[in-house]
Amino acid sequence: MARQMTAGEDIAMRRKKLRYRAWHRGTREMDLVLGPFADAHTEAMNEVQLDQLEALMSEEDPPLLTWVMGQVEPPEHIDRDFLAQVIADHHARLAK
Template sequence: MTETIEDRKKRLFYLSHHRGQVENDILLGRFARAYLHQFDEASLDAYERFLGEADVDIWAWITGMQPLPPRHDNEVFALIRAEAQGKA
């Protein structure tokens, strides 16, 4: 069975809130609540790839402690970083 876009958004919303690292749970949960509803397939693809990364890496990229890999340098990450910095 093929996953509908609404079911996919629900799954990604859940994964955003249940990361395993409290800081990421809060930040990505808030991000998902604010943006997932407006994402198209391409944005969902980018966000899902990002969520597939380790929490320690996600936190390091968001906080700028480590450089962001080119594979995640996109509009979705720009929104995540803006949300983290309170600029969204």
């Protein structure tokens, strides 16, 4: 019989899966944007914030990269505040 996971185990597993997905996107450019962001922030994220990250990561890499690079405005369904946090984190890492 399978052991039931507690809520804490569920969210820990979700964080681990999101960190893995962030580093294994399919394009190296997005791995280098989302991977470090996920590593640095998922442990402190609540369920709502994890939902925001998951929603952003459900987008295809080519358009997501154009949004991160500021080449194209993201569509209305994208949480622009959360995207801005990801972009700011990426720029801060580049500045180091």
